[in-house]
Structure formats: C-alpha cells, structure tokens
Amino acid sequence: MIVGLDIGGTKIEGIGLVKLAGSDVYETVIKHREPTNKESYAAFIDSVMLVIDKVAAHGKIESIGIGCCGSVGHDGLMQGANVTVLNGQDFIGDLRSRTDVDVAIANDADCLALSEFKDGAAIDAEQSCMAVIIGTGCGSGIVINQKLVTGSNKLGGEIGHNPLPNFNPDIDGKAVKCYCGSMNCTESFVSGTGFARTFSQKYFEADSKQIIEMVRAGDSKAQEHFDVYCDQLARTLGSIVNFVDPEVIVLGGGMSNVDEIYAKVQDKLHAYTFTKSVTTKVVKNCHGDSSGVRGAAFLNAL
Numbered sequence: 301m302i303v304g305l306d307i308g309g310t311k312i313e314g315i316g317l318v319k320l321a322g323s324d325v326y327e328t329v330i331k332h333r334e335p336t337n338k339e340s341y342a343a344f345i346d347s348v349m350l351v352i353d354k355v356a357a358h359g360k361i362e363s364i365g366i367g368c369c370g371s372v373g374h375d376g377l378m379q380g381a382n383v384t385v386l387n388g389q390d391f392i393g394d395l396r397s398r399t400d401v402d403v404a405i406a407n408d409a410d411c412l413a414l415s416e417f418k419d420g421a422a423i424d425a426e427q428s429c430m431a432v433i434i435g436t437g438c439g440s441g442i443v444i445n446q447k448l449v450t451g452s453n454k455l456g457g458e459i460g461h462n463p464l465p466n467f468n469p470d471i472d473g474k475a476v477k478c479y480c481g482s483m484n485c486t487e488s489f490v491s492g493t494g495f496a497r498t499f500s501q502k503y504f505e506a507d508s509k510q511i512i513e514m515v516r517a518g519d520s521k522a523q524e525h526f527d528v529y530c531d532q533l534a535r536t537l538g539s540i541v542n543f544v545d546p547e548v549i550v551l552g553g554g555m556s557n558v559d560e561i562y563a564k565v566q567d568k569l570h571a572y573t574f575t576k577s578v579t580t581k582v583v584k585n586c587h588g589d590s591s592g593v594r595g596a597a598f599l600n601a602l
C-alpha cells in the first residue's frame with residue numbers, strides 16, 4: 301500500500317492506495333482525517349503518526365508521500381511552512397525513523413500534477429503534463445518523462461511568479477507589485493484573487509464567485525472582464541506550451557471549477573504559441589480536493 305498525507309493548517313488527511321491487479325489503476329482502501337495539532341513540534345508529529353497508524357491498520361505501508369506547504373531547505377530542515385512548528389525541523393528524517401519507509405514531500409501543485417498524470421485528467425498523456433492551480437494563489441507543477449520535476453531550487457514548473465506575458469496596462473489594468481517583490485506576476489492576474497482584484501480595480505468591489513454569477517447572468521462588464529481573464533490565462537499557458545510543450549495542461553483550484561473557462565482558453569491558446577496548430581488540451585482536474593493527498597501517495601511510486 302502506498303500512503304499519501306495532505307498536511308494543512310487545520311487537518312491532516314491520510315490515504316492508502318493499492319494497485320488493482322493487472323492494471324495501472326489504484327484503489328483507495330482507507331481515508332482518515334485528524335485535526336492538525338500545532339501546539340508543539342512533538343504534538344504535531346504525534347498527530348501525523350496518529351493518521352499513519354490508522355492507515356497502517358489496513359495494509360503494509362510501502363512508502364509515504366506528503367503534500368505540504370513549505371519545503372525542505374538545502375540543510376534538510378523544513379522552511380516556509382504555515383504550520384510554523386514545522387520550520388527548522390528535520391520532519392522527513394523524523395518520519396523516516398519512526399516509520400522505517402521512504403518518505404517524500406512536495407507542494408500541492410506538484411501533488412496535483414502527479415495525481416492527474418497517474419490516474420486523473422491526464423491519464424492519456426504518455427510522458428508529460430503540467431498542472432496549474434488557479435485559486436487563492438497560482439502554483440504549478442510539471443511531470444516530464446513520467447517524473448515530477450522538482451528542480452535544483454524546488455522551483456521546477458513554477459510559473460506563478462513569472463511576469464504575465466504581454467502585460468498591457470490598457471487591457472490588464474495598472475501595473476502591480478506582488479508580495480514576492482516582482483512586478484506584474486502572473487499570480488496577480490490569473491489566481492481567483494487576481495481575477496477579483498482586477499475587476500474591483502476597474503469597476504466595483506466583488507469577489508470571484510459574485511463576478512462569475514454576473515457573467516452567467518449576462519452582465520456585460522463582468523463578461524468583458526472574464527474574456528480578459530481567459531486571455532491572460534491563455535497567454536500564461538501559451539508560454540508554457542512554448543517552453544516545455546506538455547501533452548496536457550490540467551487546471552486546479554477554485555477558478556478551475558468555472559466550466560466556461562475551458563472552451564475560451566482552448567480557443568485563444570494558439571494565438572500565443574509559436575506554432576499555431578498546437579494540440580495541447582487544457583482540462584479540468586478529476587480528483588478535486590483529493591488531488592493533494594492522492595498525488596502525495598504517488599511521490600515515491602512513479
């Protein structure tokens with residue numbers, strides 16, 4: 301059984317997957333959730349082990365993959381995690397010594413890419429897929445030659461903080477400085493937050509859900525804004541196609557649930573690629589909120 305853990309600020313979700321005999325399809329044998337104990341690192345590890353022990357009751361664990369905020373620094377210690385008791389700790393080493401199996405860790409976008417490549421929306425892709433999360437922020441991950449590309453600085457496949465391609469203030473609104481320090485980051489436009497920010501700058505305060513409702517109700521301002529948003533997304537994905545040319549691009553996060561996005565972005569994509577006859581499919585994820593924990597399980601299993 302391969303095990304995935306999705307560690308968030310409020311809950312830790314665990315999943316145990318077993319490959320069905322004679323196929324590449326994995327079946328879920330156990331799912332279990334516990335609240336995240338953030339009082340201390342020791343208490344946190346105990347809550348993680350509680351989930352692992354519940355899952356382990358359903359089969360022999362071969363490997364553990366973890367989807368988690370933050371990353372492992374060059375010194376092997378955790379950094380940038382919003383579960384702050386994790387930072388500065390040898391989390392992976394501690395879990396390895398307590399479970400005696402391989403433990404790997406990746407961020408949510410990497411887990412989405414793996415999950416969808418393995419048995420989700422990109423299952424027909426033979427070698428490669430890119431996953432882009434358009435939610436509160438914009439994270440992305442990439443699978444090439446059937447392997448997750450994490451990169452030497454753990455930045456492999458990340459496009460959220462590249463500048464938005466072809467930024468034009470007449471179309472995209474005023475230039476904006478991102479919290480990361482760069483100007484006009486892609487995340488500032490194509491995330492759900494960016495979608496609402498640029499609308500509010502142009503018209504009036506509204507959140508992304510309200511704007512989509514207006515689009516569906518036929519409001520011309522909202523529709524015009526939505527067209528610009530789809531164009532921004534097509535520019536972003538077009539630059540991915542030019543750079544790595546994945547077989548499939550899978551979208552995740554809150555904005556990926558807006559079904560109207562797909563036909564529009566697919567239509568505009570070739571306007572931003574070097575070759576105009578691209579066949580790259582832009583598709584919605586299959587596993588939704590479970591992508592994180594499923595992708596984590598596949599970290600050691602590809």
Ligand SMILES: [Zn+2]
Nearest residue numbers: 461478480485
């Ligand atoms: Zn940025």
